Amino acid sequence: MHNLLSYALAKRRDSAPNWHDHAPAEEAHVASSEASISLDTASENCAKEPIHIPGSIQPQGFMLVFDVTSLQVLQASENVREWLGVAPDTLLSHDLHSLVLEASAVSERLQALPDDGSQPFHVGDVHMRLEPPNERSLAMVAHRYDQVLIAEFEATDNTRSAYDTLYPLMHTFIGQLQEAESIEALLQLAVQEVKRVTGFGRIKAYRFDADDNGLVLAEIADPGYPSYLGLCFPASDIPPQARALYCANRIRVIEDADYQPSPLHPPLNPRTGKPLDMTFAALRSVSPVHLQYMRNMQTQASLSISLVVRGRLWGMISGHHASAHGVGVHTRTACELLGRVLSLQIEAKEAQAQTQHLLSLRQHIVQLLSSMADRDSISEGLLALPEAFVGFAQAEGAAIISAARCDLVGRTPPQALVNALVHWLSQGSAAGNTVFHTDNVSRDIDVLPELGQYAAGVLAVAISQLHSHYLIWFKPEQTRTVTWAGKPEKSVSASGALNPRHSFERWQQTYRGYSTPWDPLELTSAAELRTAVLGIVLRKAEEVAQLAGELKKSNKELEAFSYSVSHDLRAPLRHIAGYAELLGDFEGNKLSERGLRFLEHIGESARFAGTLVDNLLNFSQMGRAALRFSEVNLQAMIEAIQVEMQPDYAERNIDWRIQPMPVVIADAAFIHLALRNLLSNALKYSRPRDPAIIEVGTYSQGDEQVLYVRDNGVGFDMEYANKLFGVFQRLHRMEEFEGTGIGLASVRRIIERHDGRVWAEGKLDEGAIFYIALPNRPIPPLTT
C-alpha cells in the first residue's frame, strides 16, 4: 500500500520538474541515434503507463467506493477532507445510508442499474448527512466496475440545465445532422453545438487517418484562440492505451491542468487487491505527460468526446479553454450523447458512401464484363470502354497485357517500361500475388526507378494462371502537403521520462512519390473483376473449342455436299449432254433447223452447267486444301501466266506494263490461280479496247505486300463493288462477257486463306484496279 502510494507520488515528483519546465524547443531536435533510441524507449514507456489505474482523482469532485451489496465504503478520496471536512479513513466504517440523506431513493435507483452497465449513471442529486441539512446538493454519479460500486460526487449544475441543454440538443441538433451533406458539415454542426453547451473557448473536431494522425476538419473558436483547422496532429500525441480508453469511455474532462491529484484511501481496491480500475470514472486523474502537453498547448481545461465508428476510434471532438473550466454532469451526459449520435451518423454516412462506391464499381464491372463477353477478346472488350476501364479504379491510365499484345490507355508509362513492370510482377518479389498494389512505386518497386517518373500508384491483377497476363492501372503522383500542428516529435528529459512537445507552431511536411491510396473496395472489386475475367477467358476457350468442333463438322458436311454435287449433279448433266448428242446423231436429219438449234442449246447448257459444277467443286476444294508456303517469284509467275494465256489474246493489241515484282511467301499453286484469274479478267474486260493497257504493280504497305492489276477496260460501277467477289456474282450480261462468276470469289478465297485482303476500284467505262494484299511472312523452314 505504501509502495503504491509512493509510486504515484514518485511519478509526480519524477515528472514534476518538467511540468513547469519550458525547455527550449531545440531539445526536441537532438539528432543523435542515441537520442532517438531513448525517445523510442520513452514513448514505449509512455505507452505502458497504466493510465486507467492512476490511484488518484481530479479534485473537482470526490470519490467513494462502495461494496456492491452492503453499500459499505471501501475506499475514499483524500479530498473528502476539503469536501466533507473528515479524514477519508473515518468514512470506511460508514455505509451509504449513514452518509447520504436520500440513501433509500438512491439504492432504489441503483437496483435499477443494469448489471452489465459500466457507464456512469446520474443516480440523483443528494445531500450528505455530514453537512448541515440543505447546505448544498451534490450530483451523485455511480457505476459498477472492478467488482465495486464507484460513486463520484460533484457540485450540481443548475437543475434546469438538463432541459436547457439536452432537449434542444436532441431536437435541433439531431434534426440538422440528418440534413448535413458531408462529414465535414456534420462535424461543423457538432462543434457549434458542443461550444454552445459547454462554453469552451475553442472546439475542434478531427478525424484520424489510417496512421492515426488526426486532421482537424471543423473548428469554432473565440477570438484570441489560435486556429488549428486543417492542421494535422501526429499519432504519437495519443499513446495506444489512451486510444483504448477513449474508445471505452466516450467523454473526458480535465477542468484544470494545474490541479492537485487526490489519492484514494486505501490505495488498493480491497475486492481485487489492486489499484482501482478507473476506466469509466469521470474524475480519473490524468497522466502528468498529458497535463504538460496541455500546458504546452496553453490550454488550462480540456474536453474530449470520442467518435467511435465500427469499433475504431474514428476521431475526436476536443475542447480547450484558456482558464480552468468545468463541465457539469448533465452537460457531460449531453455531450456524450451527442458524440454517440454523431458517431452513428458518421457510420451511416460512410456506409452510404461505401455503398455508393461499391455500386459504381459494380456497374463498371458489369459494363466491362458485358463488353468483354460481346467481343472476341478481353482486350477488345476493355478497350471498347476506355473510360469505364480506367475509371474503374479511379486511375488515370491502364494497360492490358495478353499473349499477343500490350494495350495502353490514358496516362501510362511507355510500353517498354510497362513490359519491365510485367516482368517484375511475374518474376519479382510480388510474384504469385493475384492482386498487387502500391501507392508508391519508388518505394515498393525499387528495381524500376524510372517508373516513378510516370506513375506513383500501381494496381495489377493477374488474369491468367499460366501466363504473364495482367490488367494494370496507374495513378499519378499526388504531392501531399501535411501541415502539422507543430513538430510531431516528443523529447526525453534528462531523467528518461517523456516530454510532450512544446511547439504547436505550424510545420509543413511534403510527401512525394505517393499517389492517392487504393480504396480497399477497389482492391476487392479488382479481385472480383479478375475472377470474372478468368471465367470469360475460360468460356472463350470453350467457345473456341466448340467452334473448332462445329467447323470440323461443317467441313465434313461441306465435303459430303461437294461430293454429291460433283457426282450426283454431274451425272444427269452428262446424261442430258449425251442424249442430246445422240438425238442429233440418230435423228438429226428428221429435225428442222430450229429443232437442231434447240438441241445444240440443250447440249451447251448441260456443258455450261457441268463447268459451273466443276468450278464450284474447285472453289470448295480451295477452302479446304492445306496451304504449302514457299517463296514465290511473282515476276516469273506473271510471265508464265502471260505465256499460258497467249492463245487468248494473240490477235489483240495489248500494252503490258509489268513493274518489277518481289518474291513473296505464299502457296505457289493458289497464288498462280489467283493471278491467272485477275489477268484473265483484265484481258476479258478490256476486250473492246485497242490498245488494251494492263498494268501490274506492287507496293509495300505496313506489314503487307500489295499487288494490283489495272486495266483500261469496261470497268464497273462502284455501287456494285461489294458484289464483285461473291460466288456466282456477275456484273455483265453473258453475251457481253462469258464466265461463271466464280473467278473473283476464288481470288478472294485464296487471298483470305493467306490472311490477306482483296479489294477493287473501278469506274464504268474507265477501267478497274484489283488489289490483293498479302501479309509479310517469315521464310518457311525447308521441309525435307
Add this chain to the structure above:
Amino acid sequence: MLKPILLIEDNPHDLELTLVALERSQLANEVIVLRDGAEALDYLFRRGAYAERDDGNPAVLLLDLKLPKVDGLEVLKAVRESAELRSVPIVMLTSSREEPDLQRAYELGVNAYVVKPVEFKEFVSAISDLGVFWAVLNEPPPGSLRLQRRPTSSRDAHDTPD
C-alpha cells in the same frame, strides 16, 4: 476368242451411253455388263449365277466407283487381293473427282482413274481411248491372247442411219 471387257455400271443412262461409246470405239471384244459390285465379284470369282461361266479373266474392268451393295473400291480391293485376278487391268470410271476416292483407288492399285466428261464427244473419246489402250495396246500378261482391232471400214449398224 477375245477376252471380254467387263463393264460394271448401275445407272442405266450411263450404261447406255458407255455402251454407245464402246461401240463407236470399234473394239471387237465382247462387253459383259454387270449391274453392281456383288454381281461383279460373283462373275470374277465364278460364284452364284456365274459359277458355270467359262474360264479366263476379262481384258479390262471398267468399274464405276459408286455401286449398289459392294462399291467400286471394294471390288478393286477384292481383285487386287486375289492371286488369280491380280493382273487384270482396272479402270475406275466415276462422276466424282473427289480426292479421297482418287487417292484410295491408287492405293488399291487401280490402273487408271477417269472422271467421265460431261461433253458426250469427250466421253466417247475417253472410253474409246481406254478400250484401245487396255484391250489393244497394252501388252497382256503372258498367256493371254493379244486383241485385234476390227477393220475400220465396217461401221456399226446402229451408227449408220438408214
